Amino acid sequence: MVGVVTTPTSFPPAAQTASEPATISPEQYGVGARFTLSVYDSDYVRIILGALSECDASGLTVETNDISTFVSGSEQRVLSYLRDVIAAAAASGAHLSAAILLSRGCPGELACALPPGVPALGAAPIALPETGVRARAHWSLYPLLDAGADAGAESVSAAPQDHMAPIYAAIEGAKASGVFSGSDHFATRLDGDLALVLETVANAWIGVGCVVQHVVTHLTVSINSPTLISDETPA
Amino acid sequence: MVGVVTTPTSFPPAAQTASEPATISPEQYGVGARFTLSVYDSDYVRIILGALSECDASGLTVETNDISTFVSGSEQRVLSYLRDVIAAAAASGAHLSAAILLSRGCPGELACALPPGVPALGAAPIALPETGVRARAHWSLYPLLDAGADAGAESVSAAPQDHMAPIYAAIEGAKASGVFSGSDHFATRLDGDLALVLETVANAWIGVGCVVQHVVTHLTVSINSPTLISDETPA
Numbered sequence: 346m347v348g349v350v351t352t353p354t355s356f357p358p359a360a361q362t363a364s365e366p367a368t369i370s371p372e373q374y375g376v377g378a379r380f381t382l383s384v385y386d387s388d389y390v391r392i393i394l395g396a397l398s399e400c401d402a403s404g405l406t407v408e409t410n411d412i413s414t415f416v417s418g419s420e421q422r423v424l425s426y427l428r429d430v431i432a433a434a435a436a437s438g439a440h441l442s443a444a445i446l447l448s449r450g451c452p453g454e455l456a457c458a459l460p461p462g463v464p465a466l467g468a469a470p471i472a473l474p475e476t477g478v479r480a481r482a483h484w485s486l487y488p489l490l491d492a493g494a495d496a497g498a499e500s501v502s503a504a505p506q507d508h509m510a511p512i513y514a515a516i517e518g519a520k521a522s523g524v525f526s527g528s529d530h531f532a533t534r535l536d537g538d539l540a541l542v543l544e545t546v547a548n549a550w551i552g553v554g555c556v557v558q559h560v561v562t563h564l565t566v567s568i569n570s571p572t573l574i575s576d577e578t579p580a
Numbered sequence: 581m582v583g584v585v586t587t588p589t590s591f592p593p594a595a596q597t598a599s600e601p602a603t604i605s606p607e608q609y610g611v612g613a614r615f616t617l618s619v620y621d622s623d624y625v626r627i628i629l630g631a632l633s634e635c636d637a638s639g640l641t642v643e644t645n646d647i648s649t650f651v652s653g654s655e656q657r658v659l660s661y662l663r664d665v666i667a668a669a670a671a672s673g674a675h676l677s678a679a680i681l682l683s684r685g686c687p688g689e690l691a692c693a694l695p696p697g698v699p700a701l702g703a704a705p706i707a708l709p710e711t712g713v714r715a716r717a718h719w720s721l722y723p724l725l726d727a728g729a730d731a732g733a734e735s736v737s738a739a740p741q742d743h744m745a746p747i748y749a750a751i752e753g754a755k756a757s758g759v760f761s762g763s764d765h766f767a768t769r770l771d772g773d774l775a776l777v778l779e780t781v782a783n784a785w786i787g788v789g790c791v792v793q794h795v796v797t798h799l800t801v802s803i804n805s806p807t808l809i810s811d812e813t814p815a
Contacts, residue, residue: 375765375766377765377766379718379764379765379766379767381677381679381800381802383618383620383677384620385618385619385620385621385622385624386620386621386622387620387621387622387623388622389620389675390806410764411716411802411805411807412677412716412717412718412769412800412802412805413718413767413800415764415765415766417765440624441618442616442618442647442679444616444677444679444800446720446766446767446798448765448766451766452765481646481647482647483614483616483647483648485681485796487722487724487796488724488725489722489723489724489725490723490724490725490792529614529645529650530610530612530614530650530652530687531610531612531614531650531681531683531686531796532614532648532681534647557725561720561722561766563681563798565616565647565648565679567616567646567647570646570647571625572646
């Protein structure tokens, strides 16, 4: 990722192994999200601030600025918060989109701030209660080739050979969950309850994270769309 | 990327080398964008359709659906189109955001559809005329660890050692262009004329693309923001 490392890194030494993940917190491992909630309505300020204020952010670091909102914490808490905020905004009935980035394995921005020897760390799958809100989305999943990818832990150096398996598994998982809706250029289309869409994406990201240290996934969700923009190519 | 390959691959055989890039078209190499333009205004349909219709899409494949718009063509044409569409929507005065994905080196979605032996292909830097529209953005740049990253062409197999250099160069480029505005978690902040922001991001993506086959960059642009959402953590 482009950027200058701003997050202090206070990781345990390289003796850390995959069988002892508990000593690295999700925050230390860079587990978190950045999302932009866009409301296609002139009353957007009330809708967005209302959604942010009524959701439970306990156990999380949440920082909102004029471009996006950063959320850090455990996988389950981060995704629960995203579900709650987006569903709350959707309850307004307004058309909205959310551009969501989930990242793990890189608490900084430029080169991975994780020292060599930190293995790829997965996590338990998350589960979210249904929302009753239908979401259509474009999804991309990125195992990253950064400095950590060829330096250090066995699980990371093994990644180039092994990481496609969990990606294929992610596709199968999306199909099994019923949210897979087709393939477009650069992205997979998902369609289903907002909670199930987020759950599918997050569990694929966690799954690839078991074999690749630094994994990012991007999701653009569309809700309450009048589908007024046709499939026609603009003239 | 997650997804099922849907794009036919009709690449020249492996004799192709980096010194003969002209025989692979940008479309064949998977050069393109996917973007979601969000207008925070109840009049969004008129604003978005108006912006799409008044811009020159010649030489491009453009497909719009209810989630996002796909654009494929040469780097210069794709970025010119993005500049024109976003600037046209911004002229409405409405607050808007654009979630933009630029991708190169993978015309399909799941595993790279490029056969082994296709080298990493850069391109000439792009240049865009100023818009007079101020854009603030969050930017991430992803060299991808996919199947192509350890199979085939010399330039690709060299990537793990070499690819950080163009990323550092990208940071320096952003600073030199004056649009670098700081580092946040998972993203770099940019601030400047929309054209310069897009130019900086695209040329970094092209630069990393010279040494890594499959490179994706994501940019979330905010324009005409009233900055009514404070920097405070929601309660």
